[in-house]
Amino acid sequence: MNRKIFWVIIEATLENSNDQLELQEKLLKDMLKKFDQKQLNTFQNIAEDFINNLFFESFFAAAYLLQKSITHDSIIAFAGWVISRGESTYRNVINNPDCLHDILQAKPLHYKTQLSIDLLAPEINRDLFDIPQQYKKYNLQNQVDQSGFLQFLDPHNPPALQNWLLRKIPKLTEAYFELD
Numbered sequence: 001m002n003r004k005i006f007w008v009i010i011e012a013t014l015e016n017s018n019d020q021l022e023l024q025e026k027l028l029k030d031m032l033k034k035f036d037q038k039q040l041n042t043f044q045n046i047a048e049d050f051i052n053n054l055f056f057e058s059f060f061a062a063a064y065l066l067q068k069s070i071t072h073d074s075i076i077a078f079a080g081w082v083i084s085r086g087e088s089t090y091r092n093v094i095n096n097p098d099c100l101h102d103i104l105q106a107k108p109l110h111y112k113t114q115l116s117i118d119l120l121a122p123e124i125n126r127d128l129f130d131i132p133q134q135y136k137k138y139n140l141q142n143q144v145d146q147s148g149f150l151q152f153l154d155p156h157n158p159p160a161l162q163n164w165l166l167r168k169i170p171k172l173t174e175a176y177f178e179l180d
């Protein structure tokens with residue numbers, strides 16, 4: 001198992017699922033059942049590395065804007081969803097999270113109800129994805145705090161949040177930002 005094989009697996013399950021997340025998850029679980037524990041551990045480590053690579057300010061902004069949430073689970077689930085869309089989507093999002101606007105315009109998804117980290121941490125490997133350890137490894141709270149993102153999540157000052165989002169992800173903000 002290596003990064004190239006990881007992407008071959010993700011791409012194959014995406015293609016064979018006709019872009020249906022639940023079917024993709026089932027296909028992924030079926031494929032991973034064929035691997036031994038060492039290969040499963042490596043698959044999990046690769047997935048975690050790819051998730052970690054998405055932890056930057058503009059990605060936090062996109063995750064918040066599209067999910068209306070900025071929790072550990074929502075960010076990690078959103079990162080899992082991006083990875084599940086394949087290597088090209090993942091690389092595009094790494095380079096510019098605002099590209100999600102074009103991706104979602106071309107193929108709107110019901111990601112709000114479909115996001116699932118299970119896609120990258122299937123039940124057959126659940127013990128490897130210990131939630132408290134996961135947060136320690138990602139150090140997500142510290143990264144979100146250091147990004148300066150939280151200072152703009154003031155519900156009493158939506159224009160400040162909107163202006164910040166416009167600087168980070170203009171196309172997504174114009175399409176998805178709503179004043180409550």
